[in-house]
Amino acid sequence: MIIMTTGITNFRDVLEALNVDVRRESNNELIGCCPVHEKRTGKKDRSPSWSMNASTGLWICHSCGSRGNLPHLIAEITGNYESVSSIYKLLMNSGIKQLTQPKKQKAKPEADWKTYMSFDNPPYEKLLERNIKAVVAERFGIRWNTSKNAWIIPILSASGDLMGWQEKSSSGVINQPTGVTKSETLFGIDRFDIKTAVLVESPLDVVRVASAWSGVQCLASFGVHISKKQIEILTNVCDCLIIALDNDEAGITIGKKLFKHLPTFRNGVKWLNYTHTKAKDLGEMSDEEIAFAITKATALPWWINV
Secondary structure, eight states: OOOOOSOOOSHHHHHHHTTOOEEEEETTEEEEOOTTHHHHHSSOOOSOOEEEETTTOOEEETTTOOEEOHHHHHHHHHOOOOOHHHHHHHHHHTTOSOSOOOOOOSOOOOOOHHHHTTSBOOOHHHHHHTTOOHHHHHHTTOEEETTTTEEEEEEEOTTOOEEEEEEEETTEEEEESTTOOGGGSOBTGGGOOSSEEEEESOHHHHHHHHHHOSSOEEEEOSSSOOOHHHHHHHHHHOSEEEEOOOSSHHHHHHHHHHHHHOOOOTTOEEEOOOTTOOOSSGGGSOHHHHHHHHHTOBSSOGGGGO
């Protein structure tokens, strides 16, 4: 368990509270011995082969290959693999009220977990409509605004900070609070811990795929447009990227731009296979169609000759 402490304002303080052996700081990187190395390999990390980005909280062990973000690290060390809200409470109980303390610049919109968690749990019938399991919705922190009949979707930074939320209903999508910059993160990034990412547009598609199949993890861009910051995050966290934008005019248009301008990934870029289905996206597919679409992803998009 994390030792109770006060005045924690940066990642090094958090790591020290977690008893991570941090040896030095270099070029915005915290370098030390891997805290999950023994769990992965059966042997302790005797040399500083582990590093964490001091701005984002993303970390990697260059020896055992483990990687993740701060909430994932806390879960690995403490054994707490509960929902987004549980991880947040763990941080708060440890006195970590703010994981990073940037220099004062523009006033940013404020969001708090107390307000967010005041929303209801999603109704069973709404989850059923989208083939989403309640336990998975809880794991990703999905809530429901009963008065507006709308999904409430958290917008989290890579380090697990609540930036705001999306309110998604039949009338459209509203981001709260006004001015929240969802283009600086990806939905699911706080839980991402493998080497292949499936990039989708809708956060609810991330939850849908997680409800259907445990073999992959999706990340969502909160819409069809992909920002440079989101691409940067993807290059930092995964070795292989599967592009799974919607099979519609907007998705294909953005897909063609990505096809020309995406940076290289260690294990390449693949494209979701839509040839077996009439579904517009992964969220509309059956469990079997989802598995086929992802496992049969190709090096070239299906529309390349269209």
